[in-house]
Amino acid sequence: MPREPNTSPQTIRVLSVLLESPRDWHYGYGISQRTGLASGTLYPILARLADQGWLETNWINSEVAGRPPRHTYRLTAHGVRSARTLVVDAKVRTRGLRPLLDRGS
């Protein structure tokens, strides 16, 4: 069954973090910490979002001397619009599940 792209819970988590401050550049490690996603899960998501034009990437110098430049990410204008729609949809879906889970507990 084909699925609408970028609607997996993991991608939604990444998009939610990026949407919190869409104009700022985010580090991979920071996104990993805030989403709880392992690097092996996070980087394919970031790569896919970048391939789709939702994400722009940039290399910036590290704040600590002697360390290599870091790869940073932020949503493009198209990415911000699309991500907002997806995140709102995801919240509606999880709200629909909440009564079922509350009844179970």
Added chain:
Amino acid sequence: MKAVVDGWAAQVAGRLIAWTANRIHPARADWGNALAAEADQMDSGWGRLRWAINALPLAWSMRRAPEPNGDATMQMRATFASLNREGADLWSMGVTLGLVSLVVVFSATVTPLFMRIAAQFGFALPLPARLVIGASQNGLLVTLLSVLLVALLWSRGRQMSGVLPLRRLLLTTNVVCVLALAGLTTGIVSAMVAANRSIDASRRERAERVESERMQQRVARLRAAKAFDLPVAPKR
């Protein structure tokens, strides 16, 4: 000592990341470099090692060139993840609960019956069977399965992040791993102790049976000697 171990962890992490980055397709080389650069920002060697181990799947998932309509492997994984969500989560929880109930019923009814039959005919059970029996006698098999069930609920629940307050319940990855490991270790140790006890009990039972048979034979000899008025052999 701590610094040495930390340095060693950092070295291993560096090698793992280099190994992973070398397997990433050249068209995606930036992502391999990004991974290495993030690891270099971490001060702790263990943090780097954890980052590197978690990144190992990239050697497989990013080994091909990017496709114009999206990576087929990633699409497949995403579709699988979406199929696994929501209703499917509840369904798999139900199946697991059913399986656990079956094991509980089996432990409570069939296992003791099997033990009685084995004791009656006096045959020795193989070690795995004794371990399972020992665990079920102590109720530890049930404990172990409960821990595994918690782990499953946690992993499924993670997909509904924001719905279940997992972090508030302290069900983080590390806590669940420690719980599962502790349950497994306790289960194995207790099962072995119980198995040893059951071996001792069966040895004692066998010795008592042999003694009882010997006594019966002696009584029979005495009766026969009395009946035919024969001299009784002195007790050895």
